[in-house]
């Protein structure tokens with residue numbers, strides 16, 4: 229994994245000029261589910277003025293806690309960075325994250341959730357209800373499938389709950405960020421565990437890459 | 445440790461202990477135990493209504509509190525709901541026969557584009573437990589489904605559920621269509637789902653946002669009573 233915080237170290241070693249240096253530095257406060265992907269963009273494009281701080285991806289399951297967790301992270305880092313941006317979609321906060329962002333004067337990546345911005349928010353919206361009976365996976369979710377899907381939903385302890393969760397679903401759509409045969413196999417196995425058909429769509433990083441690249 | 449867990453024989457418990465045990469079994473999502481206990485209480489001449497309210501609804505109320513407080517999580521709630529459902533399945537026909545009190549009618553459904561239904565099902569079940577007749581339209585409901593159901597069932601309450609930021613605005617489509625047709629004020633509109641809040645419910649023109657099933661029951665009863673009072677004072 230590329231080093232995502234190269235400049236943070238140089239910051240601490242340049243203590244005397246902290247105030248001035250900090251002005252040039254931007255911190256991305258992001259969902260842990262995006263750590264690898266944002267790190268990739270930073271590394272690939274040599275965006276060394278960007279630092280990344282991630283909050284636990286498990287916050288997904290309690291979206292009501294996301295807005296204040298983000299606010300706390302902003303407050304904790306404000307003095308060290310000239311600018312802070314938020315690597316979270318709305319993520320089921322029902323607009324409350326936007327409220328926090330507005331109050332704190334920071335910007336967040338547009339979109340309702342990561343499935344939408346990976347697909348491209350415009351394309352996702354245009355597709356309407358076409359994928360309604362699909363359950364999306366991303367590279368991150370495929371890697372964490374057993375922990376974040378099976379275990380969180382209690383399907384390891386109570387496999388009989390599967391149809392109460394997924395009874396209305398028809399297929400898994402794997403929105404792939406990378407070309408990775410191993411992940412594709414794992415995604416297919418995940419679909420099988422859920423008793424759903426499988427489709428893979430390569431979408432890459434979608435709007436996420438644009439958003440990070442445009443930060444300056 | 446296992447032998448510390450003495451086998452509990454439900455039929456040997458007195459009524460109070462049995463009801464207490466049912467609360468525990470609901471909490472633990474033990475469907476068969478709940479079915480057995482419901483049958484035992486019926487055999488002891490409990491009314492179906494008392495079994496429903498004192499054992500099942502009260503047990504689920506406790507589950508609801510611990511879910512709200514982050515002590516229980518979605519899988520546990522789902523298991524508890526399953527156990528309650530099994531108990532209600534036995535009681536439902538008997539409740540009709542014994543003429544249990546009916547408080548009102550509710551049509552409920554998840555909005556178009558959304559197929560989350562765990563919360564909606566729980567609300568439907570607790571409303572039924574509180575004496576409402578519940579007509580469940582299921583998931584992914586376009587506005588026509590709601591309108592047809594209102595027309596057909598003439599409920600006091602319309603309930604809409606949404607769990608996605610992308611689908612919650614559809615509630616406004618439904619309320620606006622009701623306004624266009626001049627029927628908005630004939631119904632109490634309740635909305636819910638994790639991403640919603642009070643402000644949003646006002647913005648779409650609902651009567652209330654309900655955080656969970658217990659609040660829904662309270663709000664529904666309260667708004668129905670207010671409506672009756674209003675009608676009485678107007679008439």
Ligand code: B12
Nearest residue numbers: 320364559560561562563603605608609636637638656657
């Ligand atoms: C379980 C779950 C699922 C299950 C759904 C199973 C089912 N049969 O419903 C599964 C795993 C299948 C699923 C799928 C998806 N999900 Co989902 N899901 C959840 C989760 C973790 C819990 C929801 C839940 O059931 N809670 C338990 C019940 C009891 O609580 P509740 O729904 O809030 O209901 C209570 C109250 O809200 C209220 N209430 C509810 N309805 C109503 C109605 C009325 C009238 C009233 C008065 C009250 C009321 O009372 C209820 C009882 O107390 C939430 C996160 C969260 N914590 O909310 C994400 C969440 C809602 N899902 C989300 C997403 C993105 C999806 C998917 C797109 C994910 C994917 N990978 O494809 C798909 C959606 C596909 C689709 N077209 O709908 C996001 C939404 C983000 C956003 N911006 O909108 C969330 C917030 C998770 C996240 N942060 O990413 N999901």
